[in-house]
Amino acid sequence: MTPNMLYSTADLKNLDHKSRLKLINAVSGIKPANLIGSASKDGNTNLAIFNSVFHLGSDPALIGMIMRPVEEVPRHTYQNILETGYYTINHVHHSFIEKAHYTSAKVDAAISEFDRCGLQPEYVDGFPAPFVRESKVKMGMRFVQDLLIPQNQTRMIIGEIELLSLPEDAWIDNDIDLERTGAVGISGLNSYYQLTKIARFPYARANEIPDFANEDV
Amino acid sequence: MTPNMLYSTADLKNLDHKSRLKLINAVSGIKPANLIGSASKDGNTNLAIFNSVFHLGSDPALIGMIMRPVEEVPRHTYQNILETGYYTINHVHHSFIEKAHYTSAKVDAAISEFDRCGLQPEYVDGFPAPFVRESKVKMGMRFVQDLLIPQNQTRMIIGEIELLSLPEDAWIDNDIDLERTGAVGISGLNSYYQLTKIARFPYARANEIPDFANEDV
Numbered sequence: 001m002t003p004n005m006l007y008s009t010a011d012l013k014n015l016d017h018k019s020r021l022k023l024i025n026a027v028s029g030i031k032p033a034n035l036i037g038s039a040s041k042d043g044n045t046n047l048a049i050f051n052s053v054f055h056l057g058s059d060p061a062l063i064g065m066i067m068r069p070v071e072e073v074p075r076h077t078y079q080n081i082l083e084t085g086y087y088t089i090n091h092v093h094h095s096f097i098e099k100a101h102y103t104s105a106k107v108d109a110a111i112s113e114f115d116r117c118g119l120q121p122e123y124v125d126g127f128p129a130p131f132v133r134e135s136k137v138k139m140g141m142r143f144v145q146d147l148l149i150p151q152n153q154t155r156m157i158i159g160e161i162e163l164l165s166l167p168e169d170a171w172i173d174n175d176i177d178l179e180r181t182g183a184v185g186i187s188g189l190n191s192y193y194q195l196t197k198i199a200r201f202p203y204a205r206a207n208e209i210p211d212f213a214n215e216d217v
Numbered sequence: 218m219t220p221n222m223l224y225s226t227a228d229l230k231n232l233d234h235k236s237r238l239k240l241i242n243a244v245s246g247i248k249p250a251n252l253i254g255s256a257s258k259d260g261n262t263n264l265a266i267f268n269s270v271f272h273l274g275s276d277p278a279l280i281g282m283i284m285r286p287v288e289e290v291p292r293h294t295y296q297n298i299l300e301t302g303y304y305t306i307n308h309v310h311h312s313f314i315e316k317a318h319y320t321s322a323k324v325d326a327a328i329s330e331f332d333r334c335g336l337q338p339e340y341v342d343g344f345p346a347p348f349v350r351e352s353k354v355k356m357g358m359r360f361v362q363d364l365l366i367p368q369n370q371t372r373m374i375i376g377e378i379e380l381l382s383l384p385e386d387a388w389i390d391n392d393i394d395l396e397r398t399g400a401v402g403i404s405g406l407n408s409y410y411q412l413t414k415i416a417r418f419p420y421a422r423a424n425e426i427p428d429f430a431n432e433d434v
Contacts, residue, residue, distance in 0.1 A: 005388060006342075007381040012278050019391075024275035026393040027356060027381060029249025029308055030402040030412055031272070054271050055248070056283060057369040058241035061229050066273060066281075091246055097416050099429050105421035118429030125223075139244060144368060151361060151375060152274040158368065164224040164244060171222060174236075175405040176243040185247040185402055185412060188392040192416040195247055195402060199314050199409040204322035212316050212335030 026188035033092035033184045033192065035100055036065070037121070037130040038080035040109065045121055045130045046076045047103045047113035051186040053089055061161040063089060063141065069153040076109050081157060085143045086128045089159075090135035093182040097192050127163050136181045137166045173200065243405035250309035250401045250409065252317055253282070254338070254347045255297035257326065262338055262347050263293045264320045264330035268403040270306055278378040280306060280358065286370040293326050298374060302360045303345045306376075307352035310399040314409050344380050353398045354383045390417065 012020060031051040039045045052066035067078050081087050092100040096119065103113040114121045114130070121130035127140040140163030147156040170181045178195045185193040202208070229237060248268040256262045269283035284295050298304050309317040313336065320330040331338045331347070338347035344357040357380030364373040387398045395412045402410040419425070 009379045021275045022391045024278045028272045032246025055245045058238045061241045101418045102421045102426045105423045174239045193412040194415045195410040198411045201318045204319045206322045209319045
């Protein structure tokens, strides 16, 4: 056992801005890597990596994501979503992590991150927002709600899945096999992880819990 | 390229409940595996696996998590958080995935999942909620807000980190090394993934984007 680093609320407040940002961004565990595709009313496309996409419900099929305070810097993704009501969520895979990462650089709204980062926009079934051709699992989202988080002025964007596309061979045992698709996770702000499937357990019922309590330790 | 499975909103609505639940729970990508520790006013401890913990902000240090509708079944974690105002978030590691998974079984409030699933409660620095001794990265959380999501009656629970503990040797290059701690991710409802660090990139600046646009494809 190595010694533990132990922080109180006061210790966290006393950290400099960057150290706290890095530390607190890492503590929640692995985060999914997704690219959000959108377009302005004028048709300028935008692509941005997000590590804050999460499941919110399956009926209706709702996905949430967290947007940093819009007052800080221009948020093209946010503006496009409000303007057009549509966006896409696209999984990031091994094969294009670096391109995906650099979509986080702040570039002028007239410059598309698709072009700048070498990823290809793709339009599916007339859906109004651009998908990422290189991505295997992708969703066309209809904007549903913009919820302000009062404690820190971040916003939770809720959308409903209107179009879902995934490769047939990724759907195994009633689950998307993220090892097979080559999906990646993010820790903190800029570390990327490969995923290897190691276990699968049945739905947990009280009368089927293994006898952990009496096992030898 | 294998053929794609393509779903519209109507296709998703027409799926049976279980199929839709499994599919939609998998589409957002990898999710972190965390155990939420709590106790009732009477001191009954509770432990429950959550795959919906996410970063909400670093100053103050806020973490969100999604709670399914509380009307459906008893939610001991939710009740304990409201009763006492405190809970803990504990990373799940390779070494105890199965025990962690079975905390999701519905057991009577008088039975502690710590006992039932063979994990040890640990009290740190007088913090009022129980931590998981087996977990290397853990946070003591003060309940801040309970936000109802109107679209589906789920709740977003927001908490502030009051205590953070992690092993010194897990803090590498200004990041928690999730490969080194043996952290795991979840896909869907019951598939577990091991994490291998494969890339780390600097903060992305517009004038430092590699020349992706002109590379040979």
